[in-house]
Amino acid sequence: MLYEKIVRPILFASSPQDPEIIHERMLRVLELMGRSKAALSLLKAALGFEDHRLERTVFGIKFPNPVGLAAGFDKNAWALPALAALGFGFIEMGTVTAKAQPGNPRPRLFRLPTDEALINCMGFNNDGADAVAACLARIPKLSVPLGISIGKSKVTPIEEAVDDYLYSLRVLYPHGDYFAVNVSSPNTPGLRSLQQKDQLQSLLQTLVGEAKLLAGVAVSPKPVLVKIAPDLTEQAILEALEVCAATGVAGIIATNTTLNRSGLQTRITEDGGLSGQPLTERALEVVQFIHREAPRLPIVGVGGIGSAEQALAMLEAGASLLQLYTGFIYQGPLLPRRINQFLSRRV
Numbered sequence: 001m002l003y004e005k006i007v008r009p010i011l012f013a014s015s016p017q018d019p020e021i022i023h024e025r026m027l028r029v030l031e032l033m034g035r036s037k038a039a040l041s042l043l044k045a046a047l048g049f050e051d052h053r054l055e056r057t058v059f060g061i062k063f064p065n066p067v068g069l070a071a072g073f074d075k076n077a078w079a080l081p082a083l084a085a086l087g088f089g090f091i092e093m094g095t096v097t098a099k100a101q102p103g104n105p106r107p108r109l110f111r112l113p114t115d116e117a118l119i120n121c122m123g124f125n126n127d128g129a130d131a132v133a134a135c136l137a138r139i140p141k142l143s144v145p146l147g148i149s150i151g152k153s154k155v156t157p158i159e160e161a162v163d164d165y166l167y168s169l170r171v172l173y174p175h176g177d178y179f180a181v182n183v184s185s186p187n188t189p190g191l192r193s194l195q196q197k198d199q200l201q202s203l204l205q206t207l208v209g210e211a212k213l214l215a216g217v218a219v220s221p222k223p224v225l226v227k228i229a230p231d232l233t234e235q236a237i238l239e240a241l242e243v244c245a246a247t248g249v250a251g252i253i254a255t256n257t258t259l260n261r262s263g264l265q266t267r268i269t270e271d272g273g274l275s276g277q278p279l280t281e282r283a284l285e286v287v288q289f290i291h292r293e294a295p296r297l298p299i300v301g302v303g304g305i306g307s308a309e310q311a312l313a314m315l316e317a318g319a320s321l322l323q324l325y326t327g328f329i330y331q332g333p334l335l336p337r338r339i340n341q342f343l344s345r346r347v
Contacts, residue, residue, distance in 0.1 A: 003332030018107040019118075027079045034081035034139075043085040047333055049340040053347045054089070058298050058320045059223040059250035061145050061177055065089035066343070067311065067336045070302050070323035071149035071180060071227075075126040077135040084142040087336035091142065092323065093132075094149030095182045098167040100128030101154055104187065112266040112276070116306060116330050120257065121272030123187045124151050129171040136175035148176035149227070151185060158190045161199075162206050169207055173214045178222055181207060184229035184256035186273045192229060197239040200226070204247040223250030230255035230282045230303060234289060241294045251298035253323070254286045255279070276326035280304025284317050291318025306331055308342030315343075 015021040033039040054065040068090040069083055075094055083091050103125025110119040126132065129150075150168040152161045169179060181204065183194035194203060208224050215221035226249055228240055244252060257273025264278060283303025290299055301319030305311050306327030314322055328335055 003334065004330075008330070008332065012111065012113070018109070019111050020106060020109045023109070027074060030079035030082035034079055034085075040081060040085045043082060044087075047337055048085065048087045049337045049344070051340065051344040051347075054340060054343060056320065059178065059225075060220060061090075061223065063089045063145060063321065065336075065340050066315065066319075066321045067339050068092060068147075068300070068321055068323045069328065070325040071095055071147070071182070072120070072122070072325055073328070075124075077132055077139065080136075080142055080146065081139060084144045086333055087340060088144060088324075089340075090145040090147060090177075090321070092147035092149055092180060094126070094180070095124050095151040095185065096126050096129055096132050096148060096168055096172065097124050097151050097153040098129050098164045098171075099153040099155060100131060101125060108272070110268065110270050110272070112264065112268060113330075114265045115276065115278055116326070117264070117266075117274055117276030117278050118326050118329065119268065119270050119272045119274050121187045121270065123154065124185065129168040133171045133175060136172070145177040146175070147178045147180055147225075148172050149180040149182050151182040152188060152191055152194070154188055158193060161194060162203050165203060165207060166210055169210055170214065173211070173222065176222065178250070179207070179211070179224050180253055181224060181226045182256070184227050186229070186257065186259050195228060195232065195236065195240060197243060200240060200243045201247065204243060204249055208248045225249065225251040225253055225300065227253035227256055228286075230258045230279060230286055231260060232286075237286065237289060238293060241290065241297065244297060245294070249297075251300060251320075252290060252294075253300040253302060254290055254319075255283050255303045258282065275303065276330070277304050277306060280306075280310060284313060287314060287317040287319050306335075308339045311339045312343065312346060 071092045104123035108121045156164040211221040257275045298320045300321045301314035302323035
């Protein structure tokens, strides 16, 4: 309540024209806190929640709880230690591309408070795989699993996308516990075409094969997941599931942001991916459909989770793990704790 009534209005008012400004400031604050053991202990004591009954092993990785932070919040590994102390069961960073890129012109992040939603057209702004790998090498291993989302560099032609993803996987492989292949962002021209069956097959087969080579014969390869758009038809999702089964993909992340604007109370003409409460129903539908058609494929459910009840609904729809982003912005840093407490009571 304190966050929603006092803190959030102050934060939102401090950067009304460009919400990215306050996001960057908060990341820097978290980065500084992450350098202090005392600050990390304080964060964990205030915001964390532990219950061994919430632990689960999914695609070979043990998670202390099912509530994760989605990719997009920390693209360059600035604030990972502090984020890991906020009660999340895992962190997914990125999206990282092979080449450093500035992203789309600002402003490129827009709040829709009436709808509890965001529109972003960031365009994979990040420091590039080499710089991110160097940053990850400098920080201690996190207390929770780390996923790394990888995407295609904007300057790379779609015909060379496989090599682009492959470069990022090789450079970042030592640092992640799993890798999410982002082929569903609406903000990189042509990227979503990689969800088409033939292109997706080629990409995922190469990346899963490379993960096996990088792991060697002594250990199991790190899991490779694929993140899909909520705007796919059922037939397109079925084709993606066929590719997952054929290539040995470890799991699917459903869903990314949407281009659909139906049902919005806010009048807005900005391009980009919509996230938050308007996506709740569609994300649940996609997760339910995937679970029905491929019940053994682990699903990371993401999209429109802003309450403990919505988190439970996503798990009941068939998700093994959850991710927050827009709900975390609107409901504040206590949201992971509230969800985990609620799930603990339901257990």
